[in-house]
Structure formats: structure tokens, C-alpha cells
Amino acid sequence: MKLGVLFSGGKDSTYAAYLASQNNELVCLITLHSKNLYSYMFHTPSISKTKLQAEVMNLPLIEVNTKGEKEKELDDLKRAIIEAKNKYKIEGIVTGAVESVYQATRIQNICDELDLEVFNPLWQKDQIELLNDLIKHKFEVIIVAVAAEGFDTSWLGRKIDVNMIEELFKLNKKYGINPAFEGGEAESFVLNCPLFKKRLKVVNKRIIDDRIEVELE
Amino acid sequence: MIIVISVCKEKLHELEFVKPIIDIVKSCKVVHYSKLKNKDLFDAEKVIICGTSLKDNEFLKYLDKFSWLKIFDKPVLGICAGMQIIGLVFGGKLKQKKEIGYFKENLNGFFGLNEVEVYHLHGNYVEFTKEFRVYNKGIPQAVSYGNIYGVLFHPEVRQKKLIKRFIYHKYPTALRWGS
Numbered sequence: 001m002k003l004g005v006l007f008s009g010g011k012d013s014t015y016a017a018y019l020a021s022q023n024n025e026l027v028c029l030i031t032l033h034s035k036n037l038y039s040y041m042f043h044t045p046s047i048s049k050t051k052l053q054a055e056v057m058n059l060p061l062i063e064v065n066t067k068g069e070k071e072k073e074l075d076d077l078k079r080a081i082i083e084a085k086n087k088y089k090i091e092g093i094v095t096g097a098v099e100s101v102y103q104a105t106r107i108q109n110i111c112d113e114l115d116l117e118v119f120n121p122l123w124q125k126d127q128i129e130l131l132n133d134l135i136k137h138k139f140e141v142i143i144v145a146v147a148a149e150g151f152d153t154s155w156l157g158r159k160i161d162v163n164m165i166e167e168l169f170k171l172n173k174k175y176g177i178n179p180a181f182e183g184g185e186a187e188s189f190v191l192n193c194p195l196f197k198k199r200l201k202v203v204n205k206r207i208i209d210d211r212i213e214v215e216l217e
Numbered sequence: 218m219i220i221v222i223s224v225c226k227e228k229l230h231e232l233e234f235v236k237p238i239i240d241i242v243k244s245c246k247v248v249h250y251s252k253l254k255n256k257d258l259f260d261a262e263k264v265i266i267c268g269t270s271l272k273d274n275e276f277l278k279y280l281d282k283f284s285w286l287k288i289f290d291k292p293v294l295g296i297c298a299g300m301q302i303i304g305l306v307f308g309g310k311l312k313q314k315k316e317i318g319y320f321k322e323n324l325n326g327f328f329g330l331n332e333v334e335v336y337h338l339h340g341n342y343v344e345f346t347k348e349f350r351v352y353n354k355g356i357p358q359a360v361s362y363g364n365i366y367g368v369l370f371h372p373e374v375r376q377k378k379l380i381k382r383f384i385y386h387k388y389p390t391a392l393r394w395g396s
Contacts, residue, residue: 023228024229105319112317115272117227124240
């Protein structure tokens with residue numbers, strides 16, 4: 001099946017794309033650039049870097065801007081999916097949704113209107129299992145934003161590894177944070193994974209409040 | 218052994234509709250309905266028939282693969298597509314109604330669930346024959362008939378306890394849990 005991926009550049013959408021690629025053909029990535037840092041639908045930090053990720057995946061990228069206003073942003077998402085359907089003949093959409101019924105419901109509704117399949121391969125997945133899978137499949141993922149108690153700027157730029165998973169497990173016990181950041185506790189960015197033809201390298205980084213701006217090559 | 222039956226046409230959908238059930242059940246054997254053998258049913262203590270995606274109705278062409286339900290005497294739980302299969306095998310009628318997202322339902326004590334929020338993802342439902350008990354008002358969301366149970370919603374989202382109660386009690390009974 002020809003599939004388009006709703007792609008933020010973070011660990012979930014990239015890992016979902018990887019799982020989908022095992023038995024299907026990925027034909028494009030779809031990224032929404034939201035002006036709203038607190039969008040209910042779209043991941044925002046480092047989203048501008050998805051272009052580089054698409055390049056190393058040899059996949060075309062559909063980019064659509066959205067103001068990120070609740071519900072109105074869905075029209076922008078629909079516009080992007082229609083473009084993917086017309087241009088790349090996609091038969092379905094892949095998302096990295098894990099627990100968000102809010103996101104999943106809205107994407108299901110849009111795809112239903114457009115007669116497209118929806119695939120959520122990480123749906124309801126155990127958070128620690130998800131993080132361990134990333135390591136098992138050689139995903140190189142860094143933290144690019146933090147937004148919850150228990151996290152400080154020392155987390156920015158760190159790679160997800162076994163030690164970090166252990167720390168996240170402890171933070172989960174202490175503060176109840178979601179270890180895979182499903183509640184927006186932190187945001188991630190993928191530098192390398194089996195879908196990438198070439199590893200992305202951080203050549204410069206700058207911490208701005210609770211986010212990190214990375215320069216890649 | 219618990220047998221978990223997949224009805225997904227696409228392998229990728231099993232991660233979404235079958236794996237969450239496996240994660241709750243933990244120890245089980247997973248079989249696609251097209252490969253189900255008599256021995257699987259003979260060895261089974263209980264059976265769960267999972268759901269599939271909104272657009273996937275391929276299983277409706279192969280209802281004959283589920284005719285064993287009529288003589289099977291061990292506990293069976295059908296989820297969404299699984300519930301539709303149960304209803305159709307027993308002579309129910311397929312109807313269309315699309316519901317996506319969280320909905321409030323009163324299940325009147327079905328496996329201990331009363332006023333609950335459930336996750337719907339279906340384009341069809343079944344109008345059941347009279348031998349089935351329907352626990353809610355409106356289109357059937359929770360039903361039972363002897364050893365057979367069905368839910369139209371997806372309990373793997375937010376109502377995992379329903380699956381646990383079905384699995385961990387030796388002789389599950391829809392109403393033994395009280396309110």
C-alpha cells in the first residue's frame with residue numbers, strides 16, 4: 001500500500017514510519033508548520049528540520065503552514081493530506097499517535113472523508129517498550145524541548161539511551177510523567193534511524209529557554 | 218491458553234488492533250482467522266476476536282470461517298469487528314452507523330461497567346437476534362448470549378479492565394461484577 005506519513009521529525013512519527021515501511025511503500029512525508037507552540041495537534045520544536053530528514057530518507061515532503069488554532073488547524077491538515085493524495089496517490093496515512101484520542105479521532109475523521117486508510121502502529125503501546133524499541137532498532141534521538149517538572153535544560157541535546165530510559169522510569173514513579181512524553185513533557189528529534197541514508201550531525205546548538213535550536217548537516 | 222484472533226486485512230493494522238490486546242492478555246496465541254485450525258479452538262480456554270480499521274470490512278466476506286462460534290462452548294469476547302462477526306454468525310443484520318472517538322455509554326453493569334466513556338471506531342453495527350441480551354439502550358454496544366460476549370467499542374482504550382475481567386476469571390459472567 002502507498003502511504004504518506006504525518007511527520008514531525010520526532011521519535012514517534014519516525015518510528016511509526018519505520019514500522020510502516022516494513023510491509024508498505026512510503027511515498028511522502030507530510031509536515032504541518034504550526035505557529036502555535038501549544039498546538040493540540042502538531043509538534044512544533046525543530047519541525048523546520050524535517051526537510052533535512054526527508055532528504056536523507058529520499059522522500060518528498062509536503063509542508064503546510066497553519067496558525068495552529070484549535071479545530072481550524074484541521075482544515076490545514078486536510079489540505080495537506082489532499083495534496084498527498086493527489087500528488088503521490090497515497091492510499092493511507094501513518095501517524096505516530098500513541099494515546100491521544102483527540103489527535104487520532106480527528107485524523108480518522110479527515111481520512112474517512114477522503115477515503116483513506118489510517119495506520120497508528122504505536123497505538124496504546126507501552127511507553128518504556130517504545131523507548132527500548134528505539135534503541136533496539138538503532139534510532140538516534142535527542143531531546144529538543146522540555147516542559148514538565150523533573151526536567152531541566154540539562155536534558156536538552158541528550159540522546160535517548162538505556163540510562164535515560166532508567167531516569168525516565170524514575171521520573172514516572174516520582175512525578176507521574178509519561179516516559180515517552182505523550183503528554184508533551186518533552187519533545188524529541190531523530191538524527192539517525194534505519195530509514196535514513198545518512199546520519200544527521202549537530203554542528204551547532206543554542207538553548208533558548210526550555211528549547212534547543214540545532215544546526216544540522 | 219487464550220486464543221487472540223486477528224481479523225485485520227493489513228498486517229500493519231495488527232499493531233493497532235491486536236497488539237494492545239496481547240499486551241493486556243500477556244500469555245496467548247495469536248492467529249489470523251484465515252489460518253485458524255480446529256486444534257487452536259480445542260486447545261483454547263477462551264477466545265478474543267479483535268477489531269480492525271474503519272475501512273477494513275474484508276472479514277465480512279469470510280463469515281463462514283467463524284461458523285464454529287455456533288457450537289463453541291468456551292468463553293468468547295468479540296471486540297468491534299469481532300462483535301459484528303458474532304452477531305452475523307447468529308443471524309443478526311448488519312447496519313451502518315459511523316461513530317469515532319469517546320462516547321458516554323451506560324452498560325448497566327456489563328462486566329462491572331455502568332456509566333463509562335468508551336472509544337468508538339466503527340462504521341457498522343449489528344442488530345442482534347432475540348437470544349442475545351443487549352445491555353445498553355440505543356445501538357448494541359455490549360451483548361451476551363451464554364458463553365459469548367461482544368462489545369462494539371474498543372475496551373483496549375480506557376476500559377482495559379473489561380478485558381482483564383474476561384481473561385482472569387475462570388468462568389466470566391457479564392453481570393457477576395455488580396455495579
